[in-house]
Amino acid sequence: MIQLKDEYQISKIRSSCHLLSDMFDEVGPQVVEGISTYDIDRLCESFMKKHHAKGPCKGYFGYPNVTCTSVNSTVIHGIPSKKEILQEGDIISIDVCIDLDGYISDSTHTYEIGKVSEKVHQLNVETRKSLYLGIEAASKPNARIQDIAQAVSSHCRKFKYGVVKDYCGHGVGFEIHEDPEVPNYVSLANPNPRIKKGMVFAIEPMINMGTWKVEVLRDNWTVKTLDRLPSCHWEHTVAMTENGLEILTEY
Ligand code: MF3
Numbered sequence: 049m050i051q052l053k054d055e056y057q058i059s060k061i062r063s064s065c066h067l068l069s070d071m072f073d074e075v076g077p078q079v080v081e082g083i084s085t086y087d088i089d090r091l092c093e094s095f096m097k098k099h100h101a102k103g104p105c106k107g108y109f110g111y112p113n114v115t116c117t118s119v120n121s122t123v124i125h126g127i128p129s130k131k132e133i134l135q136e137g138d139i140i141s142i143d144v145c146i147d148l149d150g151y152i153s154d155s156t157h158t159y160e161i162g163k164v165s166e167k168v169h170q171l172n173v174e175t176r177k178s179l180y181l182g183i184e185a186a187s188k189p190n191a192r193i194q195d196i197a198q199a200v201s202s203h204c205r206k207f208k209y210g211v212v213k214d215y216c217g218h219g220v221g222f223e224i225h226e227d228p229e230v231p232n233y234v235s236l237a238n239p240n241p242r243i244k245k246g247m248v249f250a251i252e253p254m255i256n257m258g259t260w261k262v263e264v265l266r267d268n269w270t271v272k273t274l275d276r277l278p279s280c281h282w283e284h285t286v287a288m289t290e291n292g293l294e295i296l297t298e299y
């Protein structure tokens with residue numbers, strides 16, 4: 049069931065999302081060669097504490113941290129580790145939820161460490177572009193959820209990238225994962241609701257250099273590309289308001 053949000057609730061989710069955007073502004077410049085994924089998680093958690101917010105990923109189905117830090121061939125749900133030190137040429141997606149006053153935001157950025165290969169840079173640029181194309185598709189009058197998938201997947205097909213199917217965007221705001229699912233690939237088998245006023249959801253293309261296929265490691269969290277080629281991930285929380293679709297995690 050899709051839980052529509054009223055104006056007051058959207059204003060509270062907006063505050064949570066703006067704080068998350070501020071967090072990326074503060075932590076982003078510190079995501080450089082030599083830092084561990086654990087230290088990135090510490091920076092994010094301190095930021096949340098300083099702003100009287102919480103990281104709802106910590107404890108979600110037993111997940112141990114406030115961020116997911118996914119390096120190179122890790123698609124999503126990489127667990128921060130003191131032993132994982134970023135090197136020049138790496139890419140890392142930092143996926144974070146914030147709970148501010150009971151309202152949840154969700155956003156992901158992929159950072160390049162120093163100079164990365166031209167191919168990897170292009171994967172990152174086009175993945176981010178596919179997120180904005182998805183947002184644009186969702187902004188059109190009478191748009192439906194699968195219009196997002198159509199926009200994301202048709203863009204990525206041009207580059208022969210793999211569009212991850214096993215994980216999707218989702219409704220968000222009261223909880224981390226709500227209805228509807230927001231896939232990045234089109235399927236007649238999937239529900240295709242119209243995007244209505246009051247809907248708040250996360251759009252999050254996960255795009256692979258090679259195959260779309262992924263596997264979960266034995267830690268039961270880390271999702272890797274099957275061919276171990278790199279993967280990028282960008283995510284915004286958006287809301288359909290009276291004035292159209294608003295990107296909440298960027299302002
Ligand atoms: N932020 C993730 C998402 O985009 C959810 C993280 S799963 C968790 O859907 F277990 F790490 F919390």
Ligand code: CO
Nearest residue numbers: 154250252283
């Ligand atoms: Co999400």
